[in-house]
Amino acid sequence: MSIKKLDSKELDTILEKMVETVDSSKGEIFQIGEQSRKDFESLSEELKTIKQLVVQVIDQGDKLELNARMARKRLSEVSSQFNRFSEEQIREAYEKAHTLQVELQMNRQTEKQLRNRRDDLERRLLGLQQTIERADYLVSQVSIVLNFLTSDLAFVGEALEDAKRKQEFGFKIIEAQEEERKKLSREIHDGPAQMMANVMMRSDLIDRVFRERGSEQALQEVRDLKRMVRNALYEVRRIIYDLRPMALDDLGIVPTLRKYLQTVEEYNKSAKLSFFNIGEEKRLNSNMEVALFRLVQESIQNALKHAQATEIQVKLEIRKDGCTAIVKDNGKGFDPTSKKEGSFGLMGMRERVELLEGEISIDSKPGAGTMVIIQIPIKD
Structure with missing residues (x-):
């Protein structure tokens, strides 16, 4: 997709939907993690109870095993000395041995069921633990993606619009x-x-x-x-x-600007232009002098052509660490915050200043004139 065909508002809408979808997915993953934690806690309590029951059943089984062994021994004695015991005693010994044997078998069955349940709970708890860890990891990753979408990509539309x-x-x-x-x-x-x-x-x-x-x-x-x-x-x-004024290469920025303003004033009889040099009159880097001249030239032309100014003042100050140029007019002014379609003069000025690592500020409002302040650092 070419930049000219790109709709930045449409891109912002797409990003908003992406953020909503990712945020919704994050919530669902978080809910899965929370439900897994609840299930983990519930099963942990059940496993704790099952383990206690297993210990109790094993202890009961050991006692039943001992009692059943003694009952079988008693039954064996009664059976071998049949004449010494009454029929009631024989039946009682037989029933006791049988009852204990049944209880022992039931105990073994219960122990087996409890062990199976314990093993099943341990497997499920292991799976839940892995699900919780995976959910936590996914939530953290989704949070990173969400942060990227809401912060790093938040100005994509603006950046593409600027491009x-x-x-x-x-x-x-x-x-x-x-x-x-x-x-x-x-x-x-x-x-x-x-x-x-x-x-x-x-x-x-x-x-x-x-x-x-x-x-x-x-x-x-x-x-x-x-x-x-x-x-x-x-x-x-x-x-x-x-x-390109030849004086710029021969004499420097100060004499060139002074002569340029005189020339412009001669051609524009309705405007009065004044130049003030309040700093050192010294030569600068050739590229800086050209850029500074073009910036002042563009400001003056804007004041004459668009602002219909009748008075324009240009002040230049060259210091050791930088230079400042101020262009002030009494024109009709404008709103610097409003972006006019096809207005590329100010953009070109900002591009020039950025190339020199400087700053430009424009103070203007309708009916109150305009003041352009250009500050450019001088590096060794």
């Missing part, structure tokens, strides 16, 4: 580059190219004017031609300056 915005931002950069190329092409075609074409035409006329109208008229044509060349050169320099 989607960055992808769109990349497309917008490509579009902006193409638009910039078209704009540059139009500016060169309508400006310097047309002027140079006129220069070529006027230069062809100078010789004819000199011959037909004299030197004075020819000198006037030369002066006009010189003015046209000067204007064409001015336009070329302006276009080059917009692309």
